[in-house]
Amino acid sequence: MSPPFIAALGDSAAWVEPLAQAAVSPIRIEVFDSVEQALGASERPDLLLCERGAAIPGVTAVRAGPTVDPGRVQDILQLAEIAARARIQAQEAALATSRLRRYQEWSAAAERAFAALLHELRTPVAVAQGFMANLRDDIHGPLPPEAHLAAERGAAAALHLANLLGQAKLPPAPGREAKGEARSSQRRRIDLAALVQEAAGLLAGEAERLGVRISAETGAEVPKIWANAPGVLQVLVNLLSNALRHTPRGESIRLSLAKDGSGGPGTRAVLRVIDSGRGIPAELRPQIFERGVSGDGRSGLGLAISKEIAEEHGGSLTLEDQAQGTAFRLELPADPRERRPEHKLRFIDDPDLSLELLAALKSRGLALSVGPVEVDELAARVLLGQESVILSGVEPARVERLWAHGVGP
Amino acid sequence: MTTVLIADDHADLLAILSGRLKAAGFEVLEAKNGSEALTQVRQGRPEIAILDVMMPELNGFQVCRKIKADRELAETKVVLLTAKSTDADRFWGAEVGADLYLTKPIDPAEVVRRIQELALG
Numbered sequence: 001m002s003p004p005f006i007a008a009l010g011d012s013a014a015w016v017e018p019l020a021q022a023a024v025s026p027i028r029i030e031v032f033d034s035v036e037q038a039l040g041a042s043e044r045p046d047l048l049l050c051e052r053g054a055a056i057p058g059v060t061a062v063r064a065g066p067t068v069d070p071g072r073v074q075d076i077l078q079l080a081e082i083a084a085r086a087r088i089q090a091q092e093a094a095l096a097t098s099r100l101r102r103y104q105e106w107s108a109a110a111e112r113a114f115a116a117l118l119h120e121l122r123t124p125v126a127v128a129q130g131f132m133a134n135l136r137d138d139i140h141g142p143l144p145p146e147a148h149l150a151a152e153r154g155a156a157a158a159l160h161l162a163n164l165l166g167q168a169k170l171p172p173a174p175g176r177e178a179k180g181e182a183r184s185s186q187r188r189r190i191d192l193a194a195l196v197q198e199a200a201g202l203l204a205g206e207a208e209r210l211g212v213r214i215s216a217e218t219g220a221e222v223p224k225i226w227a228n229a230p231g232v233l234q235v236l237v238n239l240l241s242n243a244l245r246h247t248p249r250g251e252s253i254r255l256s257l258a259k260d261g262s263g264g265p266g267t268r269a270v271l272r273v274i275d276s277g278r279g280i281p282a283e284l285r286p287q288i289f290e291r292g293v294s295g296d297g298r299s300g301l302g303l304a305i306s307k308e309i310a311e312e313h314g315g316s317l318t319l320e321d322q323a324q325g326t327a328f329r330l331e332l333p334a335d336p337r338e339r340r341p342e343h344k345l346r347f348i349d350d351p352d353l354s355l356e357l358l359a360a361l362k363s364r365g366l367a368l369s370v371g372p373v374e375v376d377e378l379a380a381r382v383l384l385g386q387e388s389v390i391l392s393g394v395e396p397a398r399v400e401r402l403w404a405h406g407v408g409p
Numbered sequence: 410m411t412t413v414l415i416a417d418d419h420a421d422l423l424a425i426l427s428g429r430l431k432a433a434g435f436e437v438l439e440a441k442n443g444s445e446a447l448t449q450v451r452q453g454r455p456e457i458a459i460l461d462v463m464m465p466e467l468n469g470f471q472v473c474r475k476i477k478a479d480r481e482l483a484e485t486k487v488v489l490l491t492a493k494s495t496d497a498d499r500f501w502g503a504e505v506g507a508d509l510y511l512t513k514p515i516d517p518a519e520v521v522r523r524i525q526e527l528a529l530g
Contacts, residue, residue, distance in 0.1 A: 122492055123419060126514060130425030133517050139432045155516070162514030166492070 003027050004084035006076070007038035007045035011066040015049055015076070022073045027080065046083035047076070114170060121165055129158035187313075189335050190227050192269045193218050193257055199236035200255070203244060212244055213252035221259050223334035225269050227313050232332070235306040235317070239273045239328050242302065246277030246326065260331065267334040268315065276325040288319060306330075411528045412455040414438040416446035416472070417490075418464045425517055426459065433521050435528075443467025450476055450485055457527060459520075462491035470505050477506035486527055490520070 003026040008016050013031045020029055032038040035054055038045055048054055049064040060083045062076055132155035134140060136148065143151060193216075200207075200214050207214050225232075243253045254274040261267035280288055291304040303317075310317040315332040413435045417423040423439055430437045438453045440446035444466040450458055458476065462469035473487045488509040509527060511520060 122513075123422070127419070127421040127425070129514065130422060130517050134425055134428060137429070137432075137518055139428050159514060159516055166514055 002043060002084075004047070004077075004080035005041075005043055005045045006030075006047045006049060006080050007032050007041065008064075009033075009035065009038060009048065009050040011051050012049035012064045014066050014068050015064050015073075018068050018070065018073050019077060023077055025081075027077070044087075046087055047080040049076070111170060118165060118168055122162070125158060125162045125165060129155060129162050132158050187226050187228050189224050190229055190232065192225050192232070192271065192332065193222060195229065195233055196236060196255055196257060196271060199233055199240055202237055203240050206241070207244055207253075210244055210247070211249035212247045214240070214255065215252055216255040216257070219256070219258035222257050223259055223267055223269050225313075225332045226335040227332060228309075231309045232313070235309050235330060236271075238302040238306045239330065242328075243273055243275040243277070243326070247275045248277065251276045259334075261334075268331045269334060271330045271332075272320070272327055273330070274322070274325060274327040279322065279324065279326050280319065285319060289317070410434065410436050411457065412436040412438060412453060413524060413528075414440060414446060414449050414453065414455040414458040416440035416443065416449075416459065416464060416469075417461040418442055419461075422461070426520060429517050429521050430524065433525065435524070443469070443472045446472050447475055450482055454482075455485065457486045457488065457524060459488045459490055459524070462489055473507050474505040488524065488527065490515075 005028045006019065008029060008031045010033065016029050016031060020027070030038075030041065032041070035048070035050070035056065038048060039056070039059075045059060048056065048059050048061040050061060051063070051065050053063045054061040060079060062079065064072075064076070132151055135143060135151035136155045138148075196216060200216060203214070240253070240255075247253055253276075254272075256272045256274070258270050258272075259267065260270045289303050289307045291301060307317040310330055310332065313332055315330065317331075318329045320327040320329050413430055415423060415426050415430065415437060416439075417426070418441055420441075423441070427437050427439055438449045438455055440449045443460075443464045446458065446460060446464070447467065449455070450472075458472075460469035460472050464472075467475070469489050469491065473489060476482045476485050476487055486508040487506070488511060489507045490511050490513065492513045509523060511523065
């Protein structure tokens with residue numbers, strides 16, 4: 001671990017001696033002519049002493065003129081120590097993140113290889129099993145008794161192998177719910193409005209044939225969702241085809257997409273599918289989502305499966321009260337990146353003010369993160385609610401990138 | 410004699426079921442992909458069509474939907490045969506109007522038994 005590194009600029013050189021004398025643990029203090037020179041040193045300074053302050057990303061700057069105030073010497077040493085510790089923590093965190101990323105890549109590659117292997121094995125096993133069974137059953141002519149027995153055993157073993165392959169799967173990844181695990185591994189960021197268009201497109205021919213119009217309205221700021229696209233598309237197609245079956249010719253189905261919630265963790269995208277049909281009979285309403293229950297003699301699986309898919313995503317599918325017709329309400333949680341974190345970043349451009357804040361927070365025993373941390377990683381940590389972060393001297397470009405991650409002051 | 414169409418893009422799997430169905434007394438038509446299956450259904454008018462779901466050109470779901478949507482062919486009994494066994498696939502199977510949905514792995518003797526039942530019923 002390298003010791004805290006203080007860079008003194010120009011007139012701040014007067015502080016070097018008092019700081020070096022007051023330090024009880026190893027410290028590196030060097031004098032530089034300019035900020036550029038200080039930043040070009042073999043290591044990046046943890047603390048910059050300068051007469052007029054400075055705004056440099058990731059470096060805490062302290063205003064210190066030619067006159068030494070002995071009362072501030074200890075404060076400055078303490079700040080240098082905090083900043084150095086933060087730098088080391090950030091380096092360790094970056095290392096851990098890169099190890100984690102490599103592990104995730106390996107894990108995803110292993111998962112793909114496993115799936116490919118299963119896929120490749122299934123057909124030859126089915127062929128072996130099929131031919132063995134045909135031999136067993138004398139499809140290609142009678143066999144001698146011993147060969148017949150061998151074919152029987154071979155066919156049974158091959159069927160067993162085929163069954164094992166059919167059930168083979170990797171254990172669920174940590175944090176992944178057991179139910180719907182296969183689907184959750186295929187989730188990605190999805191624009192629900194686009195998926196609604198796709199579903200409407202799939203059923204456009206059917207709607208035309210039935211003489212029913214499908215109209216879609218999208219409210220402001222509908223959040224993107226984190227979902228398995230084919231699964232959600234299946235829900236949409238099901239809700240729409242249900243509505244199509246129940247809407248009289250010449251009338252229309254209304255799809256309304258909106259945002260529910262203020263941007264916090266509970267924020268959801270909400271789709272309402274409203275038809276003007278005769279509605280669901282009162283006696284069927286309580287069990288409409290049960291398997292095998294249907295209002296028109298069909299399989300009665302669609303709504304049950306749709307509700308399961310919605311719930312696997314942490315969402316819901318419900319029936320709304322409606323004076324006429326039927327309204328289904330599908331709610332799906334927003335992509336976590338769409339939600340605003342509860343811990344907010346605070347941007348402070350005044351180095352003196354950030355210095356005061358750092359000291360005040362440290363005296364209250366709060367954990368701090370200062371210094372060079374990758375912006376993406378920082379945003380991720382804040383989004384996870386693990387950390388509050390104070391930055392000094394933030395460049396406007398970095399602020400914009402953080403904003404893009406949904407993090408704001 | 411009942412005519413059965415069997416469609417599978419894998420020649421061996423096609424031969425296994427085809428041989429067995431012939432041995433069981435069915436007249437058998439064969440197709441290597443979805444569009445060929447549809448042509449065979451239109452021309453040969455089999456009573457039963459066994460469709461593998463994962464086929465090139467048109468998949469089993471699509472062929473089934475086209476058969477059931479065609480007034481002249483809609484009476485054809487359709488059996489979907491697939492390695493997929495998720496609820497989603499069963500849902501699509503029911504949604505396209507399949508009469509029977511068989512999940513692989515399955516003993517070919519069992520397939521023929523189910524086809525015989527379907528032919529009688």
